[in-house]
Each structure stands twice: as C-alpha cells, then as structure tokens.
Amino acid sequence: MSTLARVLTVAALVLNIADIALHVAIDDVEPLRIAGNIVVVAATIVVLAWPRARRAAVPLCAAGASLGLNVGFIALEGIGPLGAVLVA
Numbered sequence: 001m002s003t004l005a006r007v008l009t010v011a012a013l014v015l016n017i018a019d020i021a022l023h024v025a026i027d028d029v030e031p032l033r034i035a036g037n038i039v040v041v042a043a044t045i046v047v048l049a050w051p052r053a054r055r056a057a058v059p060l061c062a063a064g065a066s067l068g069l070n071v072g073f074i075a076l077e078g079i080g081p082l083g084a085v086l087v088a
Contacts, residue, residue: 001054013044032076036069 001009016037023029043062046053074084 001051005054006048009044009047012040013048016040016044030073030077032069032073036066036073039065039069 020034020037020041023034039062043053043058047058073079077083
C-alpha cells in the first residue's frame with residue numbers, strides 16, 4: 001500500500017470516528033448515518049490489517065453501503081438539498 005493510500009485510509013478512519021463521536025456528544029444520534037460510519041470504519045480497519053482486502057471491491061462495497069445508508073437517512077428524514085449536501 002502506498003504512503004498516500006495509507007494516509008487517505010487513516011484519514012477516512014479518523015473522520016468517521018470523529019463524526020460518530022460528534023453526533024453522540026451533541027446527542028444527535030442518527031442510526032442510519034452512524035451505521036454508514038461504522039461500515040467505513042470496519043472497512044478501513046480490514047484494509048489496513050489484511051493486505052488481500054486492498055482490492056477495489058472492499059472500499060467500493062463499503063462506500064456503496066455507506067452511501068445507501070445515508071441516502072436512506074435523507075429520504076426518511078425529508079432533508080432538503082442543503083442538508084443532503086452536508087450529509088454527503
């Protein structure tokens with residue numbers, strides 16, 4: 001794994017953990033969004049720990065699942081375009 005890929009993977013891990021912590025800290029727990037974060041956290045840990053998982057399928061599946069959960073959140077909550085951009 002290149003240094004840039006490792007840095008981006010760790011950045012995704014830290015960003016998603018921070019997003020979960022922020023929502024819990026402000027008592028704004030949104031289960032679908034946090035589930036999306038957990039999918040990304042799990043995938044980044046797997047990619048960092050298991051070299052075979054570094055194929056494109058693992059991050060693409062995690063991104064797709066996270067996107068699907070966040071789109072579901074947007075649809076269920078009736079968030080407008082600005083909210084959708086912020087969630088993304």
